[in-house]
Amino acid sequence: MGLSKDQIAQRIAQELRDGWYVNLGIGIPTLVANHIPTGINVEFQSENGILGMGPFPFEGEEDADLINAGKQTITAMPGASFFSSELSFAMIRGQHVQLTVLGAMEVSDNGDIANWKIPGRMVKGMGGAMDLVASAENIIVAMQHTNRAGESKLLAKCSLPLTGVKCVKKIVTDLAVLEVDPERGFILLERAPGVTVEEIQSKTAGRLVVEGEVPEMEF
Amino acid sequence: MSATNYISKVVPNAAAAIEGLENDMTVMFGGFGLCGIPENSIAAIRDKGITGITCISNNAGVDDFGLGLLLQTRQIKKMIASYVGENDEFERQMLSGELDVELIPQGTLAERCRAAGAGVPAFYTPAGYGTEVAEGKEVRVFNGKPHILEHAFDAPFAFVKAWKGDKAGNLIFKGTARNFNPMMAMAGKITVAEVEELVEVGELDPNSIHIPGIFVQRIFQGVDYEKRIEQRTVRAKSE
Numbered sequence: 001m002g003l004s005k006d007q008i009a010q011r012i013a014q015e016l017r018d019g020w021y022v023n024l025g026i027g028i029p030t031l032v033a034n035h036i037p038t039g040i041n042v043e044f045q046s047e048n049g050i051l052g053m054g055p056f057p058f059e060g061e062e063d064a065d066l067i068n069a070g071k072q073t074i075t076a077m078p079g080a081s082f083f084s085s086e087l088s089f090a091m092i093r094g095q096h097v098q099l100t101v102l103g104a105m106e107v108s109d110n111g112d113i114a115n116w117k118i119p120g121r122m123v124k125g126m127g128g129a130m131d132l133v134a135s136a137e138n139i140i141v142a143m144q145h146t147n148r149a150g151e152s153k154l155l156a157k158c159s160l161p162l163t164g165v166k167c168v169k170k171i172v173t174d175l176a177v178l179e180v181d182p183e184r185g186f187i188l189l190e191r192a193p194g195v196t197v198e199e200i201q202s203k204t205a206g207r208l209v210v211e212g213e214v215p216e217m218e219f
Numbered sequence: 220m221s222a223t224n225y226i227s228k229v230v231p232n233a234a235a236a237i238e239g240l241e242n243d244m245t246v247m248f249g250g251f252g253l254c255g256i257p258e259n260s261i262a263a264i265r266d267k268g269i270t271g272i273t274c275i276s277n278n279a280g281v282d283d284f285g286l287g288l289l290l291q292t293r294q295i296k297k298m299i300a301s302y303v304g305e306n307d308e309f310e311r312q313m314l315s316g317e318l319d320v321e322l323i324p325q326g327t328l329a330e331r332c333r334a335a336g337a338g339v340p341a342f343y344t345p346a347g348y349g350t351e352v353a354e355g356k357e358v359r360v361f362n363g364k365p366h367i368l369e370h371a372f373d374a375p376f377a378f379v380k381a382w383k384g385d386k387a388g389n390l391i392f393k394g395t396a397r398n399f400n401p402m403m404a405m406a407g408k409i410t411v412a413e414v415e416e417l418v419e420v421g422e423l424d425p426n427s428i429h430i431p432g433i434f435v436q437r438i439f440q441g442v443d444y445e446k447r448i449e450q451r452t453v454r455a456k457s458e
Contacts, residue, residue: 047325048251049395059453064254064446065382065394071252071305071449082394084401084429085251085277086333089326093344112349122314123322124304130352131326134345165349 002174003192008142010035011217012101012172015140016042023132025102026070028142032101045097047088047128052080093135100136102129104143106158109185109206111168114160126163133164145173145203152205154186176200177217184209190217225420228388228438233263236411236437240376243271247377247403248286252278252449255396256285259413259441260378265289273297275372277328277399279309284447301325324352327369329402334371336405341370377407384414385423388432404434413441
Protein backbone atom coordinates (compact mmCIF):
# COMPACT_ATOMS: atom_id res chain seq x y z
CA MET A 1 0.00 0.00 0.00
CA GLY A 2 1.60 3.25 -1.14
CA LEU A 3 1.33 6.78 0.15
CA SER A 4 -1.69 9.01 -0.27
CA LYS A 5 -1.21 12.29 -2.13
CA ASP A 6 -1.16 14.09 1.18
CA GLN A 7 1.57 11.76 2.50
CA ILE A 8 3.68 12.37 -0.62
CA ALA A 9 3.39 16.09 0.14
CA GLN A 10 4.24 15.45 3.79
CA ARG A 11 7.39 13.54 2.83
CA ILE A 12 8.47 16.33 0.47
CA ALA A 13 7.90 18.89 3.23
CA GLN A 14 10.69 17.13 5.17
CA GLU A 15 13.07 18.39 2.47
CA LEU A 16 12.32 22.05 3.30
CA ARG A 17 15.12 23.99 4.95
CA ASP A 18 14.93 27.12 7.05
CA GLY A 19 15.19 30.31 5.02
CA TRP A 20 14.22 28.84 1.66
CA TYR A 21 12.03 30.45 -0.96
CA VAL A 22 9.92 27.72 -2.55
CA ASN A 23 7.78 27.49 -5.68
CA LEU A 24 5.03 24.86 -5.54
CA GLY A 25 3.32 23.60 -8.69
CA ILE A 26 -0.33 22.70 -9.08
CA GLY A 27 -1.72 19.45 -7.60
CA ILE A 28 0.20 17.41 -5.01
CA PRO A 29 2.95 20.09 -4.71
CA THR A 30 0.38 22.61 -3.43
CA LEU A 31 -0.30 20.28 -0.46
CA VAL A 32 3.32 20.62 0.71
CA ALA A 33 2.38 23.99 2.26
CA ASN A 34 0.16 22.13 4.77
CA HIS A 35 3.09 20.19 6.25
CA ILE A 36 5.88 22.70 6.96
CA PRO A 37 7.99 21.19 9.79
CA THR A 38 8.04 23.05 13.12
CA GLY A 39 10.84 25.57 13.43
CA ILE A 40 11.27 25.95 9.67
CA ASN A 41 10.52 29.31 8.07
CA VAL A 42 9.97 29.29 4.33
CA GLU A 43 8.23 31.67 1.92
CA PHE A 44 6.17 30.43 -0.98
CA GLN A 45 6.51 32.08 -4.36
CA SER A 46 3.76 31.87 -6.94
CA GLU A 47 4.94 32.80 -10.40
CA ASN A 48 2.00 35.08 -11.16
CA GLY A 49 3.61 37.56 -8.79
CA ILE A 50 3.62 36.95 -5.03
CA LEU A 51 6.18 36.02 -2.42
CA GLY A 52 4.79 35.12 0.97
CA MET A 53 1.70 33.31 -0.24
CA GLY A 54 -0.65 32.33 2.57
CA PRO A 55 -3.51 29.83 2.89
CA PHE A 56 -6.89 30.08 1.16
CA PRO A 57 -9.04 32.97 2.47
CA PHE A 58 -11.97 32.51 4.80
CA GLU A 59 -15.31 32.37 3.04
CA GLY A 60 -16.46 35.87 2.19
CA GLU A 61 -12.91 37.25 2.22
CA GLU A 62 -11.93 36.16 -1.30
CA ASP A 63 -10.22 38.87 -3.35
CA ALA A 64 -10.33 38.69 -7.16
CA ASP A 65 -7.01 40.57 -7.21
CA LEU A 66 -5.25 37.96 -5.08
CA ILE A 67 -4.73 34.57 -6.70
CA ASN A 68 -2.00 31.97 -7.18
CA ALA A 69 -0.68 30.55 -10.45
CA GLY A 70 -3.47 27.94 -10.36
CA LYS A 71 -5.93 30.89 -10.40
CA GLN A 72 -7.13 29.97 -6.90
CA THR A 73 -8.01 32.67 -4.38
CA ILE A 74 -5.29 32.95 -1.73
CA THR A 75 -4.10 35.26 1.05
CA ALA A 76 -0.85 37.12 1.60
CA MET A 77 1.24 36.49 4.74
CA PRO A 78 2.69 39.36 6.78
CA GLY A 79 5.89 40.32 4.94
CA ALA A 80 4.51 39.32 1.56
CA SER A 81 5.26 41.24 -1.62
CA PHE A 82 3.67 41.56 -5.05
CA PHE A 83 5.52 42.00 -8.32
CA SER A 84 5.28 41.68 -12.09
CA SER A 85 5.66 38.48 -14.12
CA GLU A 86 8.96 39.72 -15.50
CA LEU A 87 10.37 40.17 -11.97
CA SER A 88 8.85 36.87 -10.90
CA PHE A 89 10.75 34.99 -13.59
CA ALA A 90 13.88 36.99 -12.85
CA MET A 91 13.67 35.42 -9.37
CA ILE A 92 13.23 32.00 -10.95
CA ARG A 93 15.83 32.18 -13.73
CA GLY A 94 18.20 34.11 -11.47
CA GLN A 95 18.10 31.17 -9.01
CA HIS A 96 16.84 33.22 -6.10
CA VAL A 97 14.25 30.51 -5.42
CA GLN A 98 15.84 27.57 -3.60
CA LEU A 99 13.35 24.80 -4.34
CA THR A 100 10.81 23.98 -7.01
CA VAL A 101 8.28 21.19 -6.47
CA LEU A 102 6.22 20.10 -9.44
CA GLY A 103 4.26 17.19 -10.86
CA ALA A 104 5.25 15.10 -13.87
CA MET A 105 3.84 12.68 -16.41
CA GLU A 106 7.26 11.07 -16.99
CA VAL A 107 10.79 11.38 -15.64
CA SER A 108 13.80 9.69 -17.20
CA ASP A 109 16.76 8.23 -15.33
CA ASN A 110 19.03 11.08 -16.47
CA GLY A 111 16.66 13.69 -15.00
CA ASP A 112 14.63 14.72 -18.07
CA ILE A 113 11.03 15.64 -17.29
CA ALA A 114 7.85 15.64 -19.40
CA ASN A 115 4.78 17.25 -17.90
CA TRP A 116 3.10 19.59 -20.37
CA LYS A 117 1.92 17.89 -23.52
CA ILE A 118 0.34 14.69 -24.76
CA PRO A 119 0.47 14.70 -28.57
CA GLY A 120 -2.93 14.19 -30.17
CA ARG A 121 -4.77 15.45 -27.12
CA MET A 122 -5.73 18.98 -26.15
CA VAL A 123 -2.60 20.87 -25.19
CA LYS A 124 -3.02 23.42 -22.44
CA GLY A 125 0.51 24.80 -22.46
CA MET A 126 3.62 24.74 -20.33
CA GLY A 127 2.85 27.82 -18.24
CA GLY A 128 5.94 28.56 -16.16
CA ALA A 129 7.16 24.95 -15.97
CA MET A 130 9.89 25.24 -18.62
CA ASP A 131 11.38 28.35 -17.01
CA LEU A 132 11.25 26.68 -13.59
CA VAL A 133 12.91 23.40 -14.57
CA ALA A 134 15.54 25.09 -16.76
CA SER A 135 16.74 27.29 -13.93
CA ALA A 136 16.03 25.78 -10.52
CA GLU A 137 19.03 24.31 -8.73
CA ASN A 138 16.85 21.98 -6.72
CA ILE A 139 13.84 20.31 -8.31
CA ILE A 140 11.70 17.71 -6.59
CA VAL A 141 9.05 15.88 -8.58
CA ALA A 142 5.88 14.76 -6.81
CA MET A 143 3.97 12.08 -8.68
CA GLN A 144 2.48 8.61 -8.70
CA HIS A 145 5.01 5.88 -9.52
CA THR A 146 2.80 4.47 -12.31
CA ASN A 147 0.15 5.93 -14.61
CA ARG A 148 -3.52 4.97 -14.70
CA ALA A 149 -2.70 2.04 -16.99
CA GLY A 150 -0.23 0.77 -14.38
CA GLU A 151 2.81 1.65 -16.51
CA SER A 152 5.96 3.08 -14.94
CA LYS A 153 6.43 6.85 -15.08
CA LEU A 154 10.13 6.43 -14.25
CA LEU A 155 11.66 5.61 -17.60
CA ALA A 156 14.97 5.13 -19.39
CA LYS A 157 13.82 7.81 -21.83
CA CYS A 158 10.72 10.01 -21.80
CA SER A 159 8.23 9.19 -24.55
CA LEU A 160 6.32 12.49 -24.24
CA PRO A 161 7.59 15.93 -25.38
CA LEU A 162 10.09 17.23 -22.82
CA THR A 163 9.66 20.14 -20.46
CA GLY A 164 13.34 20.21 -19.53
CA VAL A 165 16.52 18.14 -19.76
CA LYS A 166 18.71 16.67 -16.99
CA CYS A 167 17.09 18.82 -14.33
CA VAL A 168 15.20 16.63 -11.84
CA LYS A 169 17.18 16.02 -8.65
CA LYS A 170 14.74 14.05 -6.52
CA ILE A 171 11.43 12.22 -6.93
CA VAL A 172 8.88 11.36 -4.27
CA THR A 173 6.21 8.91 -5.43
CA ASP A 174 3.54 6.91 -3.63
CA LEU A 175 6.11 4.09 -3.39
CA ALA A 176 9.55 5.60 -2.95
CA VAL A 177 11.98 8.48 -2.55
CA LEU A 178 14.58 8.46 -5.31
CA GLU A 179 17.53 10.63 -6.19
CA VAL A 180 18.44 11.16 -9.83
CA ASP A 181 22.06 10.63 -10.80
CA PRO A 182 22.33 11.40 -14.55
CA GLU A 183 25.20 8.89 -14.80
CA ARG A 184 23.76 5.99 -12.81
CA GLY A 185 20.01 6.42 -12.86
CA PHE A 186 17.37 6.43 -10.11
CA ILE A 187 19.01 5.83 -6.71
CA LEU A 188 16.47 4.29 -4.34
CA LEU A 189 16.71 6.17 -1.03
CA GLU A 190 13.55 5.19 0.85
CA ARG A 191 10.53 2.93 0.55
CA ALA A 192 6.95 3.82 1.48
CA PRO A 193 5.87 1.93 4.63
CA GLY A 194 5.08 -1.69 3.72
CA VAL A 195 6.31 -1.39 0.12
CA THR A 196 9.05 -3.84 -0.91
CA VAL A 197 12.15 -3.14 -2.98
CA GLU A 198 10.90 -5.81 -5.39
CA GLU A 199 7.65 -3.91 -6.00
CA ILE A 200 9.57 -0.68 -6.66
CA GLN A 201 11.90 -2.54 -9.03
CA SER A 202 8.99 -4.06 -10.93
CA LYS A 203 7.36 -0.64 -11.34
CA THR A 204 10.49 1.28 -12.39
CA ALA A 205 11.29 1.03 -16.09
CA GLY A 206 14.47 3.13 -16.02
CA ARG A 207 17.78 2.15 -14.39
CA LEU A 208 17.23 1.65 -10.65
CA VAL A 209 20.15 1.53 -8.25
CA VAL A 210 19.55 -0.30 -4.96
CA GLU A 211 22.39 -0.06 -2.46
CA GLY A 212 22.28 -1.95 0.84
CA GLU A 213 19.26 -1.88 3.08
CA VAL A 214 16.69 0.65 1.87
CA PRO A 215 14.94 2.22 4.86
CA GLU A 216 11.23 2.95 5.13
CA MET A 217 10.13 6.56 5.11
CA GLU A 218 9.51 8.07 8.49
CA PHE A 219 6.72 10.51 9.25
CA MET B 220 5.50 77.55 -18.00
CA SER B 221 2.19 76.47 -19.47
CA ALA B 222 -1.02 75.88 -17.57
CA THR B 223 -0.18 72.24 -16.94
CA ASN B 224 3.19 70.67 -16.29
CA TYR B 225 2.22 67.19 -17.28
CA ILE B 226 1.24 65.44 -20.50
CA SER B 227 -2.39 64.37 -20.35
CA LYS B 228 -3.14 60.86 -21.59
CA VAL B 229 -6.83 60.91 -20.80
CA VAL B 230 -9.40 59.69 -23.28
CA PRO B 231 -13.12 59.66 -22.45
CA ASN B 232 -13.83 55.93 -22.68
CA ALA B 233 -12.90 52.51 -24.09
CA ALA B 234 -14.34 53.28 -27.53
CA ALA B 235 -12.05 56.31 -27.85
CA ALA B 236 -9.13 54.35 -26.42
CA ILE B 237 -9.18 51.73 -29.19
CA GLU B 238 -9.09 54.35 -31.96
CA GLY B 239 -6.62 53.27 -34.65
CA LEU B 240 -6.91 49.57 -33.83
CA GLU B 241 -7.55 47.81 -37.12
CA ASN B 242 -8.10 44.29 -38.40
CA ASP B 243 -5.11 41.87 -38.47
CA MET B 244 -3.04 43.66 -35.83
CA THR B 245 -0.92 42.13 -33.06
CA VAL B 246 -2.29 43.13 -29.69
CA MET B 247 -1.09 42.52 -26.13
CA PHE B 248 -3.55 41.97 -23.29
CA GLY B 249 -2.43 42.11 -19.65
CA GLY B 250 -3.78 39.77 -17.00
CA PHE B 251 -3.19 36.32 -15.53
CA GLY B 252 -6.25 34.11 -15.91
CA LEU B 253 -9.07 36.58 -15.29
CA CYS B 254 -7.03 38.57 -12.77
CA GLY B 255 -6.07 42.06 -13.90
CA ILE B 256 -7.54 41.85 -17.40
CA PRO B 257 -8.61 44.97 -19.34
CA GLU B 258 -12.34 44.20 -19.24
CA ASN B 259 -13.53 47.47 -20.76
CA SER B 260 -11.09 47.40 -23.68
CA ILE B 261 -11.95 43.78 -24.52
CA ALA B 262 -15.65 44.69 -24.60
CA ALA B 263 -14.98 47.70 -26.84
CA ILE B 264 -12.94 45.59 -29.28
CA ARG B 265 -15.74 43.04 -29.39
CA ASP B 266 -18.34 45.74 -30.01
CA LYS B 267 -16.30 47.37 -32.79
CA GLY B 268 -15.93 43.99 -34.52
CA ILE B 269 -12.16 44.15 -35.07
CA THR B 270 -11.09 40.82 -36.59
CA GLY B 271 -7.94 38.85 -37.42
CA ILE B 272 -6.35 39.74 -34.09
CA THR B 273 -3.08 38.12 -33.07
CA CYS B 274 -3.29 38.09 -29.26
CA ILE B 275 -0.28 38.08 -26.98
CA SER B 276 -1.62 37.16 -23.56
CA ASN B 277 -0.62 34.68 -20.88
CA ASN B 278 -4.05 33.00 -21.04
CA ALA B 279 -7.12 32.98 -23.27
CA GLY B 280 -9.88 33.74 -20.76
CA VAL B 281 -12.82 31.43 -20.12
CA ASP B 282 -15.72 30.63 -22.45
CA ASP B 283 -17.82 33.68 -21.62
CA PHE B 284 -15.35 36.15 -20.14
CA GLY B 285 -12.02 37.79 -20.81
CA LEU B 286 -10.52 36.98 -24.21
CA GLY B 287 -13.09 34.18 -24.44
CA LEU B 288 -15.51 36.93 -25.52
CA LEU B 289 -13.39 37.61 -28.62
CA LEU B 290 -13.04 33.89 -29.32
CA GLN B 291 -16.83 33.46 -29.26
CA THR B 292 -17.12 36.05 -32.00
CA ARG B 293 -14.15 34.62 -33.99
CA GLN B 294 -12.25 37.90 -33.78
CA ILE B 295 -8.97 36.21 -32.82
CA LYS B 296 -6.84 34.67 -35.58
CA LYS B 297 -3.84 33.64 -33.52
CA MET B 298 -3.14 33.19 -29.83
CA ILE B 299 0.37 33.53 -28.37
CA ALA B 300 0.17 32.34 -24.75
CA SER B 301 1.76 30.12 -22.12
CA TYR B 302 -1.35 28.37 -20.80
CA VAL B 303 -4.73 28.02 -22.44
CA GLY B 304 -6.74 25.55 -20.36
CA GLU B 305 -10.20 26.31 -18.98
CA ASN B 306 -11.78 27.29 -22.28
CA ASP B 307 -13.93 24.86 -24.34
CA GLU B 308 -14.46 27.21 -27.28
CA PHE B 309 -10.71 27.76 -27.51
CA GLU B 310 -10.16 24.01 -27.62
CA ARG B 311 -12.79 23.54 -30.31
CA GLN B 312 -11.33 26.28 -32.54
CA MET B 313 -7.78 25.04 -31.99
CA LEU B 314 -8.58 21.42 -32.82
CA SER B 315 -10.62 22.41 -35.91
CA GLY B 316 -7.73 24.56 -37.17
CA GLU B 317 -9.73 27.82 -37.08
CA LEU B 318 -7.35 29.25 -34.50
CA ASP B 319 -3.58 29.34 -34.75
CA VAL B 320 -1.86 28.79 -31.39
CA GLU B 321 1.74 29.38 -30.32
CA LEU B 322 2.63 28.24 -26.82
CA ILE B 323 5.71 29.69 -25.18
CA PRO B 324 7.19 29.48 -21.67
CA GLN B 325 5.69 32.01 -19.28
CA GLY B 326 8.97 33.62 -18.27
CA THR B 327 9.96 33.90 -21.92
CA LEU B 328 6.61 35.55 -22.67
CA ALA B 329 7.21 38.08 -19.90
CA GLU B 330 10.78 38.78 -20.97
CA ARG B 331 9.87 39.15 -24.65
CA CYS B 332 7.46 41.90 -23.56
CA ARG B 333 10.00 43.57 -21.30
CA ALA B 334 12.69 43.38 -24.00
CA ALA B 335 10.33 45.03 -26.50
CA GLY B 336 9.76 47.94 -24.16
CA ALA B 337 13.40 48.20 -23.10
CA GLY B 338 14.95 48.32 -26.57
CA VAL B 339 16.57 44.90 -26.31
CA PRO B 340 15.96 43.07 -29.60
CA ALA B 341 16.71 39.58 -28.32
CA PHE B 342 18.06 37.69 -25.33
CA TYR B 343 19.23 34.23 -24.28
CA THR B 344 17.28 32.11 -21.83
CA PRO B 345 17.73 28.55 -20.57
CA ALA B 346 13.94 27.98 -20.64
CA GLY B 347 12.92 25.47 -23.27
CA TYR B 348 16.40 24.23 -24.17
CA GLY B 349 16.21 20.61 -25.34
CA THR B 350 12.44 20.84 -25.91
CA GLU B 351 10.34 21.54 -28.99
CA VAL B 352 10.28 25.22 -27.96
CA ALA B 353 13.96 25.38 -28.96
CA GLU B 354 13.45 24.00 -32.46
CA GLY B 355 15.03 26.26 -35.08
CA LYS B 356 16.46 28.63 -32.49
CA GLU B 357 20.07 29.60 -32.00
CA VAL B 358 21.74 27.88 -29.03
CA ARG B 359 24.69 29.34 -27.12
CA VAL B 360 26.48 28.05 -24.07
CA PHE B 361 27.12 30.46 -21.21
CA ASN B 362 28.88 29.26 -18.04
CA GLY B 363 28.60 25.70 -19.27
CA LYS B 364 24.84 25.85 -19.68
CA PRO B 365 22.98 25.95 -23.03
CA HIS B 366 20.59 28.84 -23.70
CA ILE B 367 18.27 29.64 -26.61
CA LEU B 368 17.87 32.96 -28.38
CA GLU B 369 14.43 34.56 -28.04
CA HIS B 370 13.28 37.79 -29.70
CA ALA B 371 11.40 40.81 -28.40
CA PHE B 372 7.76 41.06 -29.43
CA ASP B 373 6.51 43.75 -31.75
CA ALA B 374 3.06 44.97 -30.78
CA PRO B 375 1.40 48.14 -32.08
CA PHE B 376 -1.18 48.02 -29.29
CA ALA B 377 -1.12 46.89 -25.65
CA PHE B 378 -4.16 46.90 -23.37
CA VAL B 379 -3.50 46.87 -19.65
CA LYS B 380 -5.53 47.27 -16.50
CA ALA B 381 -4.41 49.04 -13.32
CA TRP B 382 -5.97 49.74 -9.96
CA LYS B 383 -5.23 53.46 -9.87
CA GLY B 384 -3.89 55.83 -12.46
CA ASP B 385 -3.52 59.56 -12.86
CA LYS B 386 -4.13 61.77 -15.85
CA ALA B 387 -0.44 61.67 -16.77
CA GLY B 388 -0.70 57.88 -17.17
CA ASN B 389 1.16 56.86 -14.01
CA LEU B 390 -0.10 53.47 -12.84
CA ILE B 391 -0.42 51.53 -9.59
CA PHE B 392 -1.51 47.90 -9.59
CA LYS B 393 -3.15 45.90 -6.82
CA GLY B 394 -2.15 42.47 -5.51
CA THR B 395 -1.47 39.81 -8.12
CA ALA B 396 -3.47 41.80 -10.69
CA ARG B 397 -0.11 43.34 -11.63
CA ASN B 398 1.24 40.21 -13.42
CA PHE B 399 1.86 40.93 -17.14
CA ASN B 400 0.45 44.46 -17.14
CA PRO B 401 3.66 46.44 -16.43
CA MET B 402 5.84 44.87 -19.13
CA MET B 403 3.05 44.92 -21.68
CA ALA B 404 2.57 48.61 -20.91
CA MET B 405 6.27 49.06 -21.69
CA ALA B 406 6.02 47.04 -24.90
CA GLY B 407 3.01 48.57 -26.66
CA LYS B 408 3.64 51.30 -29.24
CA ILE B 409 0.22 52.53 -28.18
CA THR B 410 -0.50 51.39 -24.64
CA VAL B 411 -4.03 51.81 -23.40
CA ALA B 412 -4.46 51.68 -19.63
CA GLU B 413 -7.89 51.31 -18.09
CA VAL B 414 -8.10 51.95 -14.37
CA GLU B 415 -10.55 51.39 -11.55
CA GLU B 416 -9.82 54.84 -10.23
CA LEU B 417 -8.58 57.74 -12.37
CA VAL B 418 -7.25 60.61 -10.25
CA GLU B 419 -5.77 64.07 -10.76
CA VAL B 420 -2.00 64.40 -11.14
CA GLY B 421 -0.38 64.95 -7.77
CA GLU B 422 -2.74 62.59 -5.96
CA LEU B 423 -0.51 59.53 -6.39
CA ASP B 424 2.69 59.32 -4.37
CA PRO B 425 5.60 59.30 -6.87
CA ASN B 426 7.32 56.75 -4.59
CA SER B 427 4.48 54.31 -5.18
CA ILE B 428 4.19 54.42 -8.98
CA HIS B 429 4.66 50.97 -10.55
CA ILE B 430 4.65 52.14 -14.18
CA PRO B 431 5.55 55.72 -15.08
CA GLY B 432 3.24 57.53 -17.50
CA ILE B 433 5.88 57.60 -20.24
CA PHE B 434 4.85 54.02 -21.07
CA VAL B 435 1.15 54.89 -21.32
CA GLN B 436 -0.33 56.70 -24.34
CA ARG B 437 -4.01 56.57 -23.36
CA ILE B 438 -5.76 56.20 -20.04
CA PHE B 439 -9.43 56.07 -19.13
CA GLN B 440 -11.69 55.49 -16.16
CA GLY B 441 -13.06 51.95 -16.50
CA VAL B 442 -16.66 51.12 -15.66
CA ASP B 443 -18.67 48.15 -14.38
CA TYR B 444 -15.76 45.91 -13.41
CA GLU B 445 -16.91 42.36 -12.90
CA LYS B 446 -13.53 41.03 -11.68
CA ARG B 447 -14.67 37.46 -11.95
CA ILE B 448 -12.95 34.81 -9.82
CA GLU B 449 -11.87 31.72 -11.77
CA GLN B 450 -11.20 29.27 -8.91
CA ARG B 451 -12.91 30.27 -5.67
CA THR B 452 -11.01 28.45 -2.92
CA VAL B 453 -11.70 29.08 0.77
CA ARG B 454 -11.00 27.50 4.16
CA ALA B 455 -13.37 26.96 7.08
CA LYS B 456 -13.34 29.51 9.90
CA SER B 457 -12.31 26.83 12.40
CA GLU B 458 -8.91 26.28 10.76
